[in-house]
């Protein structure tokens with residue numbers, strides 16, 4: 008981009024203002040100001056309609072472009088596939104669909120079957136439907152409730168919102184679907200809220216998991232079919248699980264015969280430094296869903312992955328018309344998706360991006376810890392790999408969140424200095440007070456330092 012605005016770009020801006028409805032956006036300000044339009048991307052950088060260059064520290068705003076922008080090899084893989092065979096409903100198979108499923112499962116010991124669809128919300132709903140069907144097949148329809156956790160997010164459809172742990176997102180969209188039950192969060196920083204303020208480390212983690220057991224016993228174990236959790240909570244405030252939490256969660260699921268669904272829509276495909284977030288914690292799920300990083304945004308693809316045991320529940324005599332999974336996702340048959348996903352995985356492997364993620368994640372975390380020493384407004388730093396958050400509070404003792412407008416000012420100040428960061432996370436309903444970072448897995452030490460230096464300056468500008 009050369010920084011000048013030609014007529015074509017102006018026409019794009021005009022058409023956007025006239026006709027495009029942006030996601031998560033109040034449009035009133037666009038009567039005066041222009042919306043940001045991203046025109047180009049290369050590696051870690053993007054350019055807007057004014058030719059302004061940014062380091063993208065959030066991989067396409069929502070943790071998606073894991074291998075960075077402008078990857079010719081992915082574009083070529085998609086083009087070749089589209090010219091050979093663009094689409095056929097996934098009731099039939101495809102070459103990239105088979106190859107990617109095989110490759111994916113090779114990274115997921117214990118898992119077996121891949122169901123293709125378009126979006127994270129949709130993949131999660133597939134699991135919810137399967138669990139309801141399994142409850143009919145095996146438990147007379149009774150074991151059908153779905154447990155979800157305070158502050159977790161699973162999507163924008165009404166069923167996934169019914170499993171939504173961020174109250175402020177759900178306001179004005181009810182009524183929601185029945186059969187979804189909330190369990191408490193596991194956030195160590197705010198353990199007082201859970202009545203567990205006296206516990207440290209593993210003792211806290213186990214006690215936080217036991218809060219799930221309390222809900223199960225209250226509801227009746229024979230009514231609960233599924234526990235659905237994010238491995239590291241993303242939009243709810245980048246909440247890393249405490250030590251001892253996950254093994255106890257797994258034990259509880261086994262004890263009460265409850266299927267475990269890990270929503271890897273954000274963590275999946277490398278974000279935390281392993282292929283999947285759950286692999287950091289040594290657990291074995293029954294379902295895993297993934298979307299954003301699967302093809303790094305080069306094609307729309309999401310996957311629901313299940314064990315062979317789950318799959319077997321849906322195999323039987325074809326004369327029983329109710330026995331298979333009676334579901335379809337039209338665009339789950341787009342062959343460009345798995346073609347892009349296969350090349351995306353090759354890049355991550357061949358370029359050692361999981362290793363880079365771990366190494367750069369440590370550097371990023373250490374830089375944020377150093378900022379915490381300097382800025383009293385940072386109450387807590389959390390994260391795993393290149394998935395990090397810094398929670399901003401008015402006072403470290405009260406932990407009261409800073410005003411949302413101040414967080415917006417930090418984000419805007421970073422943007423003005425050419426770094427895009429996020430703050431869509433919440434630790435308290437209605438308050439966006441967690442700065443969020445998720446750069447592409449290709450990020451260099453220099454860029455990590457540039458991002459955190461910019462945040463340093465922005466915090467000084469806003470909070471002194």
Ligand code: PMP
Nearest residue numbers: 126127128160161162241272298
């Ligand atoms: N699960 C999690 C953890 C997410 O963060 C998101 C999206 N932010 C979703 C599910 C929903 O994915 P999609 O927007 O692709 O439907």
